[in-house]
Amino acid sequence: MGSETEKHTGPRHVAIIMDGNGRWAQARGRPRLFGHHAGARRVREIVEACPENHVKYLTIFAFSTENWKRTQIEVSGLMSLFRRYIFKEMQEFVKKNVRVRFIGDRVKLDKKLRGLMDEAEVLTAHCTGTNLTIALNYGGRDEVARATKRLAQDVANGTLLPENVDEETLPKYLDTHVLPDPDLVIRTSGEARISNFLLWQSAYAEYEFIETLWPDFSAEVFHELVSSFGSKDRRFGGVKP
Template structure:
């Protein structure tokens, strides 16, 4: 039975999926087993987000800094991502999921980029939930690439420095055309953004959950959204009646 009508969901939820290694260590297992269990949590979360009526789900799959991890772990993560796409793409397509990749696409090794591009192209015209996969992604790198594009336009004379507005910057980012996240979740109890959607997070609600990512479930997502709905979002304004003019 769908939970779609149980709650009014945020339009865009972004998740920093953290804690795979600690989940495995606590059970005396290799880190690779934590990553495999984390993929199962991804599958459940994508299904739950679609059922709940969330329009956009962004998952921080692999950061531009993750390349510094041990080579064996990087290779395992690449293998899991490729396996996920090969195994799940057809089902995601049937479920009307649209996949979009954000992050630096240059100089990626092997067959990972063709697979990501295939996932985007296959699902391009789908109209259900949009799944954004942040791969080889870092927010500072994203902003630098955006600034370079804008600077090139200024240098070419196609725009002036005065034309650079917040809206123009947003349109130059990897998430162009995607609304900023209403809610950003991070699992494992860590309380930082770790170079994730720094521009887009200006007015996002942040929530740091104690659960390790492999333990993240549909119920975890529902409870987080219920907490989100109890928050008052002012976007820099003041809504308290006692602060009104003349009070």
């Protein structure tokens, strides 16, 4: 009789583009930041739903490299929200056995936020349950560019030979080098685009674009999407024998 892992055909790694916070708030006559706070509360519910859905890795798109173009009020509010969220949830992550990682370019983030990110990663490094990865000041093209610079430096230093560079090499330099590629990418709010999210890693991921705005995204909806994944015929470029 096979193990639970062998029997399970659902996604091991789910990535989510959490879209629609602003529209959710505006539909209620509230400022956009009200929606972002509601969206942050929703994250905990989905993280807690991962074990029962056999999802070992969850990656969420919190703030993109393009989001700096938003108003100063919204950006400042988001940065304050991130600081409060990480500080507030840190002990909860440990209690729930959730390991936290961050991906993205941290240089542009403020010192206090970077310190909280570092602290959360260290504090949860021993956790063996759900792996939560938060993409903060993240962009897929930016990630590949940064990875390529590091790769080029190793070539220049002589620690990597150009002829040894192949499609297995670059992933070792990506922010996600310790993570498996996502099996399922979900985008909420009805938009059908990937918005520069995990471009390299999602080459063979299944995509689900749903109308639900992120603050309305529930554990039940998450379960439905994860469950339907098992019925998909994933051939990775091949054909069935």
